[in-house]
Amino acid sequence: xxxxxxxxxxxxxxxxxxxxxxxxxxxxxxxxxxxxxxxxxxxxxxxxxxxxxxxxxxxxxxxxxxxxxxxxxxxxxxxxxxxxxxxxxxxxxxxxxxxxxxxxxxxxxxxxxxxxxxxxxxxxxxxxxxxxxxxxxxxxxxxxxxxxxxxxxxxxxxxxxxxxxxxxxxxxxxxxxxxxxxxxxxxxxxxxxxxxxxxxxxxxxxxxxxxxxxxxxxxxxxxxxxxxxxxxxxxxxxxxxxxxxxxxxxxxxxxxxxxxxxxxxxxxxxxxxxxxxxxxxxxxxxxxxxxxxxxxxxxxxxxxxxxxxxxxxxxxxxxxxxxxxxxxxxxxxxxxxxxxxxxxxxxxxxxxxxxxxxxxxxxxxxxxxxxxxxxxxxxxxxxxxxxxxxxxxxxxxxxxxxxxxxxxxxxxxxxxxxxxxxxxxxxxxxxxxxxxxxxxxxx
Numbered sequence: 218x219x220x221x222x223x224x225x226x227x228x229x230x231x232x233x234x235x236x237x238x239x240x241x242x243x244x245x246x247x248x249x250x251x252x253x254x255x256x257x258x259x260x261x262x263x264x265x266x267x268x269x270x271x272x273x274x275x276x277x278x279x280x281x282x283x284x285x286x287x288x289x290x291x292x293x294x295x296x297x298x299x300x301x302x303x304x305x306x307x308x309x310x311x312x313x314x315x316x317x318x319x320x321x322x323x324x325x326x327x328x329x330x331x332x333x334x335x336x337x338x339x340x341x342x343x344x345x346x347x348x349x350x351x352x353x354x355x356x357x358x359x360x361x362x363x364x365x366x367x368x369x370x371x372x373x374x375x376x377x378x379x380x381x382x383x384x385x386x387x388x389x390x391x392x393x394x395x396x397x398x399x400x401x402x403x404x405x406x407x408x409x410x411x412x413x414x415x416x417x418x419x420x421x422x423x424x425x426x427x428x429x430x431x432x433x434x435x436x437x438x439x440x441x442x443x444x445x446x447x448x449x450x451x452x453x454x455x456x457x458x459x460x461x462x463x464x465x466x467x468x469x470x471x472x473x474x475x476x477x478x479x480x481x482x483x484x485x486x487x488x489x490x491x492x493x494x495x496x497x498x499x500x501x502x503x504x505x506x507x508x509x510x511x512x513x514x515x516x517x518x519x520x521x522x523x524x525x526x527x528x529x530x531x532x533x534x535x536x537x538x539x540x541x542x543x544x545x546x547x548x549x550x551x552x553x554x555x556x557x558x559x560x561x562x563x564x565x566x567x568x569x570x571x572x573x574x575x576x577x578x579x580x581x582x583x584x585x586x587x588x589x590x591x592x593x594x595x596x597x598x599x600x601x602x603x604x605x606x607x608x609x610x611x612x613x614x615x616x617x618x619x620x621x622x623x624x625x626x627x628x629x630x631x632x633x634x635x636x637x638x639x640x641x642x643x644x645x646x647x648x649x650x651x652x653x654x655x656x657x658x659x660x
Contacts, residue, residue, distance in 0.1 A: 240430050244362050250417040251355045252378045254318050257410050258348035259382030261325065261341065262290055262473070263503070266481040267390045267496050271399045276334045280617070284605030287478040289338050291598030293345030298587045298594075301353045309423035310354040310361070317350025318414030325407035329400045340403075353587070361424050373514035373567055380507035383476070388500035391481075391493040452585045457576045460642040461569045462592040464527055467636015468534045470596025471629035472563040476502055478601050479625070480556070487619035488548050498552060502560030509564030514571070517647075523572040524645045530565030531633070531640035533558050538630040542623050562633075566593065575646035600628055 265272075265287035273283050305313045324343025331337040359371045393402055422428050452458060476499045484495035517526045537558030546552050570586055577585045604625045611621040 240425070240428075243428055243430075244425075247417075247421045248358065248362070250413055250420055251314060251351070251358055252375065253413045254314065254321070254351045254410070254417065255348075255355055255375070255379040256382035256385075257321065257325075257406060257413070258344070258351055259379045260386045260406065261321070261344045261348065261382075262294075262386075263383035263477045263499075264386040264390065265341075265478045266476060266499055267387055267394070267492065268399045268402075269478060269482055270485070270492055271394065272337065276337065278334065280605035280608040280612070281602055282334065282605070284478065284602035286334075286338060286341065288598040288601040290341040290345040290348075291473075291594045291601070293342050294349045295591050295594040295598060297346060297349035298353065298591050301350045302587055304350070305354055305357050310357050311418070311421045311423055313350045314354035314358075314421065315414055315418045317347040317354065318410060318417060319347070320344075321347030321351065322407050322410035322414060323347075325403055325410055329404035329407060352590075356586070358421070370514070372570060373511045376510040376567060377507045380503060380510065383503045384500055384507065387476075387481070387496045387503060388493065391496035394492065452577065452588060455576070455585070456642065457644055458573060458585055458588060460639045460644075461527070461573050462589050463639035464531055464636045464643060465566060465569050465589055466592045466596040467633045467639070468530050468562040468565040469593040471534065471538065471600065471632050471636075472502075472506065472559050473593060473597040474600035474604070475499075475559065475629060476506075477597065479604055479622075482617075483619075483622045484548060484552070486617040487622060490548060494548075498548075498556045501553060502556040505557050505560040506563040509561050510567050513564040514567040517568045517571065521647045522645060523568045523575070523647055524643050526568045527565055527572065527640050527643050530562045530568075531637040534562035534565075534633040535630075535637050537562060538626065538633045542626045542630050559629075572643060572646045576644075596632065600632075604628055 265283070269283050269287070272278070272286070278286070301313065301317075321344050324340045324345075324347060327343060328337060328340025331340060355375060359375065363371050390402060424432070426432060480499040480502070481492065481495045484490045484498060485492060513526050513530070517523055520526075537555050540546060540555040540558070544551070544555070546555055569589060573585050573589050607625040607628070608617050608621055611624055612618070
């Protein structure tokens with residue numbers, strides 16, 4: 218069915234009130250509050266890159282300990298993706314998201330007052346627990362409050378806005394550190410998290426029907442009676458799923474790990490840049506990533522293809538990591554180009570999610586998306602401490618040089634190679650080859 222036909226079908230289901238100003242206002246305010254919490258989560262995830270110097274200095278942390286600190290968020294977030302989805306299906310978006318916002322606020326405040334390394338680790342772990350509920354709840358809200366033909370646009374906007382938090386965690390936060398302590402910044406973010414969470418509790422509702430509006434989308438067809446374990450088994454047997462999974466590991470998994478921690482210290486240690494100057498490079502890379510989410514999704518929709526964009530992003534990651542490992546780069550244009558390449562590669566997540574969603578029936582699509590999302594964050598949580606451990610082994614007297622970083626950068630380079638190989642196996646899900654379900658199951 219084309220977009221015009223789909224819109225007509227949706228209009229038949231939803232009724233006129235969904236075109237009313239009141240409905241659009243309620244949806245916009247609710248989405249804005251959820252996006253604010255999502256943005257705070259992105260800030261937390263990427264803040265170690267900027268705050269590693271003052272936090273590491275205050276607590277005397279090694280590179281490996283910094284890696285564990287940065288990865289703690291990813292570990293808990295990854296582990297909670299599937300359980301949180303079950304909780305949202307059972308208890309609804311509002312309850313789980315607001316609980317997640319409260320836990321995120323608690324973790325941020327704990328980090329701001331932490332007296333030692335053990336308590337410092339508790340902060341990002343709580344934040345990872347809280348933000349896992351926020352992301353899945355936001356995806357459920359989008360699916361419930363927007364018609365299906367808006368999926369690509371709303372997903373792109375969601376990722377773009379959320380990424381503003383990662384940008385704020387880099388250059389702007391580095392500037393704030395010249396006038397505020399790292400503790401003051403985190404305590405302020407914690408207070409904002411509390412305010413937004415309370416507002417979300419009084420505003421956000423699970424479905425349009427809860428606000429007196431008609432249903433936005435037609436009810437999904439009933440399932441075939443398969444158990445949760447059976448659904449998961451069917452999903453993980455898909456070649457398409459694992460092709461996208463490893464492609465995303467090679468692009469988003471590597472970029473999240475690098476921009477979330479080691480992208481700033483590498484420039485600081487290797488070229489004696491100050492924190493603000495070093496953070497500029499990851500800030501630009503994250504900005505490219507955010508704009509790329511919109512651009513890649515838009516271009517993919519216009520082309521009527523997913524696979525070419527997935528391949529292009531994997532190539533971008535391969536070129537960026539290979540350049541950082543082997544090219545004779547230095548601060549300036551050469552470094553910026555390489556940072557931009559790995560940032561642009563991360564935009565693959567939008568078309569990756571779309572390809573997975575279009576490869577499975579609605580009844581199991583959310584489970585498949587959750588599995589792919591786990592791949593990106595599991596890889597990030599693994600790369601960060603291993604990267605730090607490599608630096609600890611190579612660096613003499615904790616003086617980390619560019620050569621040491623080049624060796625550690627071999628980790629994301631290898632994963633980018635693996636991701637590129639798997640991206641070649643991704644099947645097209647738009648155009649004439651729209652159904653990959655019948656032929657891609659692993660025997």
